[in-house]
Amino acid sequence: MSPRITLAVTVRVLNQLRRDHRTMGMLLVVPALLLTLLWWMFEEMPGDFFDAFGPALLALFPFIIMFLVTSVTTLRERSSGTLERLLSMPMGKLDFLLGYALAFGLVAALQSGIAVAVCVGLLGLDVQGPVWLLTVVAVGDALLGSTLGLFVSAFAQTEFQAVQFMPAIVLPQILLCGLFVPRESLPDVLEAISDVLPLSYAVDAMQELTASTDPAVWGDLGIVMAFVLGALVLGAATLRRRTA
Secondary structure: OOHHHHHHHHHHHHHHHHHOHHHHHHHHOHHHHHHHHHHHHHOOOOOOHHHHHHHHHHHHHHHHHHHHHHHHHHHHHHHOOHHHHHHOOOOOHHHHHHHHHHHHHHHHHHHHHHHHHHHHHHOOOOOOOOHHHHHHHHHHHHHHHHHHHHHHHHHOOOHHHHHHHHHHHHHHHHHHOOOOOOHHHOOHHHHHHHOOOHHHHHHHHHHHHHHOOOOOOHHHHHHHHHHHHHHHHHHHHHOOOOOO
């Protein structure tokens, strides 16, 4: 692995994203718009529904969007032959994946900063913990989506197949992360499954930050980042040069 090559891949991906205005709009604007729509839905209802659901969805929306965009973008690189040409140069698979992860990580930081600013500054999300730490956790959630997208793209032949991984990889995590039913109230088997899904810890960290003035989120964030690193390693092991 070469830091110079990794940085070159990062710059290349950022330049591509900068020229793709629709993708940048989806990455930066859509999460904030969806959270605003959620706030609007609950505006006339009694109770603090937005405060109850907002933290979990602040973890979910960036995760879902980054997973979708990253998996499709990486597959496009492989199916177009770009990845094969890049890997014929003195560049390893880990250089490629780390470069992508860094590029999308920077976009994730900007995306999460916008989403947190909208939720806390405009929509009045009640956050007991530090807002900066809320942003850090949101970035970690978006990175998780990016690296899982990089990993699953190795198993898809077409962009449509990459999208099909969402029901298998993303939806079970949404159902079991504690958004609809507290994880401790799930049946024992489902609770055990929930305990090994990374999004559960992302949502736990978000909820802890909005409920406590002294939140203990570093353990949950550490688990999320361990999954990020694991997805990168597995992605490097399974990445193919081209689509068969």
